[in-house]
Structure formats: structure tokens, C-alpha cells
Amino acid sequence: MTTRRSTLWAVSASLVWPAAALATQAGRAPKASASATVWPQALLVPGGVARLPLGAAPERPVVTVQASGGTAQVPVLVIGAPQQWTAVVGIPLAAAPGKASVTVKEPDGQKRQLSYTVADKKYVEQRLTVAPGTVDLSPENQARYERERDHQAGVMATFSEPIPDAFSQGAQLLMQVPTQGRQSSSFGLRRVFNGQSRNPHSGMDIAAPTGTPIVAPMPGQVIDVGDYFFNGNTIWLDHGGGLLTMYCHLSRTDVKVGDRVKTGEPLGAIGATGRVTGPHLHWGVMLNRTMVDPALFIS
Secondary structure, eight states: OOTTOSOOOOTTOOEEESOGGGGGSTTSOOOOOTTTOOSSOOBOSTTOEEEEEEEOOSSOOEEEEEOTTSSOEEEOEEEEETTEEEEEEEOOTTOOSEEEEEEEEOTTSOEEEEEEEEOOOOOOEEEEOOOGGGTSOOHHHHHHHHHHHHHHHHHHTOOOOOOGGGGTTTTOOOOOOSSOEEEEEOTTOEEEETTEEOOOOOSEEEEOOTTOEEEOSSOEEEEEEEEETTTEEEEEEEOSTTOEEEEEEEEEEOOOTTOEEOTTOEEEEEBOOSSOSSOEEEEEEEETTEEEOGGGGOO
């Protein structure tokens, strides 16, 4: 993970969480009727999600997309049934506006390109002041960060078979909000720490007192639990097919690697570990090794 993917509590925010209106804030997909809405909602912008119909096939097609910033092909989540398969593609925050595509390999071995168009989106900028040692790292902390970055790169490469309970509604991947609190920072925020520009905010921050419970938003398996320099106490869940979720800055963790959890089961509690300015949960959602907007997965 990048050096600046950890999160901070922005005390000036005032949105109340949970609230259905969050899914329709600026830049989000327009609200649809309950009968028409599917999750995740499609939003073809950097940090959004593309839903690409693949048609009917007796077996699940294999879909790949070029990794952000590289040439390697990474697998894409495919959901549905033989009557209709859908590729659910995470669009990198660094994606340039314009044409993009995935490669579809049919069960008979034939390959085809499936294109979509990414629209431009401007995210707001936030300037924050933090302890100098968390921006300009000492050699010891830099070495620690690099070890942790390499470890978590392996975690983020996880691709497993979809967990049946998580995909019981076919093309519906609706998530429960993992904690009660106030949305204190939104996805995609461009941050400047002590005057130095860093990567955009790759998750959603929910501010609440230390000790506030955090629960699983959908069924999954714990694939990583650790204490990291930027992210503090962190849990990763694998929901299958390259759909992962991340929970950072926890005061405690109540699960271990290998545990399977159901929707609403406890994971840990909100804290202020790692690089933070106050207690909050940083909640991240990943598709095909790309962080995407969690708001697209909630009602």
C-alpha cells in the first residue's frame, strides 16, 4: 500500500452516519428506486465501479484488467449466474478519463475486449498538520513502512472463490455500514500533510469515540490482522473474487487470521492508532487490487 493510504480525522466535517443520503452526495451515482438499485452502484469515474454485462455462459467467464500503474493483468470479480454474468470492475483513483477495457475469456477459450468510458471527476483538497515524524520518516520508520508495504501488497493480491453467503443475492453486493458514527472524511479527498501533497484518501472515515464496536459489513474471512505504522491496528476481510475490505486505526481487534465472519459479527473497536488526529474508523473497499468508494456498496 502506498505511503499515504492511512487516514486522518477531519474535525470540520458534519455529515451524520449512517444515512441513506450519503450515497447521493456530490459525485455519487443518482438515487434510484429500491426496485432498480443494484449494489455496488455503477459510477464510471476514478475511484468508482464499472458494471459490465457479459451475457450468458454455462460457466463463470474469466475477466482480467491491467493493473494500475503497470502492465500485469489482474483478475476481476464476476458475479451472477449462467443466464447473465456481470463483471464488477474497480476503477483506480489514478485512472485518466477516456476509454478503458477488460479482457474476457469465455469458457471455450475465446478472448474478447470489453470497453467502457471513464469520466473525469475532481475531488476536493484538504490541508492538515500532523507530527513531522509521520510525514518525514526516520530511517527506522521508513524501513518499517517498507516491510509493511510489501506484506500488505501480498494481502491485497488475494483472489479466492466468492463466499457463497456473501453472493447469495446473485448480482447484489449490498454492505452494512460497519459502525455508527459521523462521516468525517470522504473518499477521494486530496490531502496535503504539512504542506506536502500525498495520495488521495482511499477510503471512508467514520468518527466515533474510542471503543465503538465495528462489525463485518458482509460475510467474509479474515486474511490479515496487524499493527502498522500508518494504519495502526488493522483488519482485512476477503469476501471472494478480489473483493476485500479494510478496517484501520482500531483500539482493539477481536478476530484472528482464518476466522470466518457473518454480516454484523464483531471485528473490533474504533481507536486512534497509527497516523491520526482523533479516533475514527478508516473503512476501505478494494476490487481487483484497486481501492473504490465504499458508498457505492451501501443503501
